[in-house]
Amino acid sequence: MEAPEFFPPSENLTAAVVHPLCEEWKGGSEGAIFHLASIFLVLGFMGGSGFYGLLYLFTFLTLGFFCTTIWSWSDACTTDTFLWNFALFGVCAVQVVHVAYRLRNVTFEKEFQDLYSYLFKKLGVSLTHFGKIVACCEGDIHTIEKDHCFAMEGKTAIDKLSVLLSGRIRVTVNGEFLHDIYPFQFLDSPEWDSLRPSEEGVFQVTLRADNCCRYVSWRRKKLYLLFAKHRYIAKVFALVVRNDIADKLYSLNDKAFDSRGFRYDLRLPTYCHVSPLPELDRTDGFLRVPAQYDRGHRGRVPITITAPEETD
Numbered sequence: 001m002e003a004p005e006f007f008p009p010s011e012n013l014t015a016a017v018v019h020p021l022c023e024e025w026k027g028g029s030e031g032a033i034f035h036l037a038s039i040f041l042v043l044g045f046m047g048g049s050g051f052y053g054l055l056y057l058f059t060f061l062t063l064g065f066f067c068t069t070i071w072s073w074s075d076a077c078t079t080d081t082f083l084w085n086f087a088l089f090g091v092c093a094v095q096v097v098h099v100a101y102r103l104r105n106v107t108f109e110k111e112f113q114d115l116y117s118y119l120f121k122k123l124g125v126s127l128t129h130f131g132k133i134v135a136c137c138e139g140d141i142h143t144i145e146k147d148h149c150f151a152m153e154g155k156t157a158i159d160k161l162s163v164l165l166s167g168r169i170r171v172t173v174n175g176e177f178l179h180d181i182y183p184f185q186f187l188d189s190p191e192w193d194s195l196r197p198s199e200e201g202v203f204q205v206t207l208r209a210d211n212c213c214r215y216v217s218w219r220r221k222k223l224y225l226l227f228a229k230h231r232y233i234a235k236v237f238a239l240v241v242r243n244d245i246a247d248k249l250y251s252l253n254d255k256a257f258d259s260r261g262f263r264y265d266l267r268l269p270t271y272c273h274v275s276p277l278p279e280l281d282r283t284d285g286f287l288r289v290p291a292q293y294d295r296g297h298r299g300r301v302p303i304t305i306t307a308p309e310e311t312d
Contacts, residue, residue, distance in 0.1 A: 030071070037067030051103045051127060058095040065089035106131045111141060111165045111214065118184045119163070125236055133233060136226045137218045141165065144215070150187055150207040158194075158201045160217045161241070162187040167213025173205045179251045181207070187215060189244040197224050 029035075041064035047057030065088040072081040106127035108116070116130050144150055150162075150169060169181040181187055187207060195201050197220075227234035 031074075033067050033071045033074070037064050037071060040064030040067060051099060051106065054099045055096065055103060058092050058099060062089060062092040062096055065092055108134060109139070109141075112139070112216075115163065115165065115184065115216065119240060120236070123236060123239065129230070129233055129236075132226065132230060133218075136222055137216055141214055141216055144169075144209040144213040146209055146211050148209050150209065150213075150215075151203040151205070153204060153206045154202055156203045158188065158191045158203060158220075160188070160219050161192045161223060161237075162215050162217040165214045165216060168210040169213060170208050170210050171205050172208070178205065179248060180210070185247070186241060186244045189241045190248065192220075193241055193245060 040060050044057055044060030044064055047053050047060070065085055069082060069085040069089050072078065072085050108131075112134055116125075116127075120130055120133075144167070150156075153173060163186055164181055164183050166183050169187060171178045171181060186192070188203070191201065191203060223237075227237070
């Protein structure tokens with residue numbers, strides 16, 4: 001019995017792997033449409049990420065595959081090449097329409113664009129998430145005329161969270177000036193952070209417009225519903241609100257002095273920037289701070305901090 005042959009004869013194997021050689025190169029070059037298609041494809045593959053990057057990418061790919069479709073129909077004259085290029089052209093054209101439609105839904109007014117660039121973009125918040133934030137306030141921008149109040153001390157309820165877009169707001173308590181609020185700062189971040197979702201409270205300060213101001217505002221209930229649906233947005237707001245509170249605290253640092261005129265550093269609540277003079281070795285007086293932000297007292301309230309006691 002002869003052993004089975006697992007391999008073809010050597011002469012057939014040689015014939016199978018041998019390919020016809022190119023006897024001569026084609027004279028001239030491909031038409032202008034082929035080169036134009038190649039340029040469009042190269043430019044398209046240089047596109048970036050994000051909505052505008054995707055729109056750039058698929059726009060040039062659509063142009064490139066449209067040119068290759070024309071080239072394959074007129075020059076190559078092969079059915080499969082034409083069909084593949086036409087299919088890719090159709091897919092890219094659909095993607096352009098889809099991305100343009102999505103981009104239309106995340107296009108905002110100039111003031112919202114400025115708010116996104118200044119407050120949210122640096123945190124990596126996408127336009128899609130920012131669109132949900134804008135939708136929560138229904139895209140409304142409110143105006144305060146000069147010398148009108150945003151909140152009255154002891155009267156206005158804490159039922160929203162607001163960001164100043166333009167103008168300047170003066171904050172006072174019992175007629176005493178605390179600080180100013182400038183564009184892209186929260187108007188009521190200490191009050192917002194001082195309340196739990198189920199609690200209610202009123203402002204302990206007065207906020208009055210120094211000039212015509214514009215601001216955007218989110219209602220508490222609607223914003224908490226948004227937080228419940230999107231935990232990422234809740235974390236972003238927690239970060240920006242508490243960062244705003246810290247900025248307001250540091251703005252009070254230049255106004256914190258003790259009874260002798262020495263500056264008190266709010267960042268170091270147990271130390272004063274004073275020289276160790278003999279008559280100051282022990283002080284029973286109080287250090288007066290114009291205003292502080294305290295969670296237990298519904299936002300901004302004046303407090304007194306005792307001087308550090310001497311230890312053995």
